[in-house]
Amino acid sequence: MLKAVLFDLDNTLILFHEEEFFKTYSQKLYLSFTDILTPQDFFTKLMYSTQKMIENNGDLSNADRFIEHFAEGMNTPSKKLWERFEKFYHTEFEEFQYLMQPIDKTRDVILNIKKKGLKTVIATNPMFPTHVQHIRLGWAGLKNISFDLITSAENFNYCKPNLDYYLEICSQINEKPEDCLMVGNDPYNDIIASKTGMKTYLTTDAEHLSFELSRKLAMKMNQQTPESNFEGKLSGIIEVIEQLV
CATH class of the missing domain: 3.40.50.1000 (HAD superfamily/HAD-like)
Incomplete structure (x- = not known):
């Protein structure tokens, strides 16, 4: 039943269009990391960490798994990196509505x-x-x-x-x-x-x-x-x- x-x-x-959205989203998101990452390093980390999140085995939340891998090899603590993502989501994410069709x-x-x-x-x-x-x-x-x-x-x-x-x-x-x-x-x-x-x-x-x-x-x-x-x-x-x- x-x-x-x-x-x-x-x-x-x-x-x-997924690829159009991701390109626009990721380029805008990068502006929150320009002081610590080159564009190439940022996009590489973003895709790598996303793939690791998709492969998550249940030991951590998806958010924790993502930022764990994004922070690899960086001097900035993972908590501080996640705060950058959070600030972006709270202040700028809504502007992507123009890419959506109900x-x-x-x-x-x-x-x-x-x-x-x-x-x-x-x-x-x-x-x-x-x-x-x-x-x-x-x-x-x-x-x-x-x-x-x-x-x-x-x-x-x-x-x-x-x-x-x-x-x-x-x-x-x-x-x-x-x-x-x-x-x-x-x-x-x-x-x-x-x-x-x-x-x-x-x-x-x-x-x-x-x-x-x-x-x-x-x-x-x-x-x-x-x-x-x-x-x-x-x-x-x-x-x-x-x-x-």
Whole structure:
């Protein structure tokens, strides 16, 4: 019996070109580190630390794993480095909204599901702090909606496509995988959840957009991608849920 619906965020609840966003984001972020890193060293560290976060084995939070590797070989303490990231996220991250395109009726879909008494989870890859996840939800038109769980860098110890990420969600919301439906646009990062016993819905709203960056990172985990149970536009998820409840 369906008890919880998990939603990816990027190119599932909001649309954007991943590589364009990352290029703009990382170039702006570098301005917070110009006094201690060259551009090449910064971008190398950013990608290396992100990959190490994706490979996190559960011993540390994703945030701690990221900054642990970012700080390698530097004289600046990791706490001070993380404060630079935090300042950037709190003062400048919101300006990237212009790169985002909302999906029509996203808010209605979420509210409809909540009315059915189902738990709702924002199962976005937990590589950003909680504050940033809330900003991004606002871009999707989901501001002031309460979710049972929003995965973030501070409260999760695994990333997609690691199956332990999905099991960690189940543990935190106290539901079995077979009672959950994962909704997302990416076979490598989202539909992989079916290997835990979850049902999956592959959204097609972002078919015209590139998400090769996240796919390349995920493919390094050598996970085979299964077929989704369902497929269609985000708006079509309500009809599927009617079949499962």
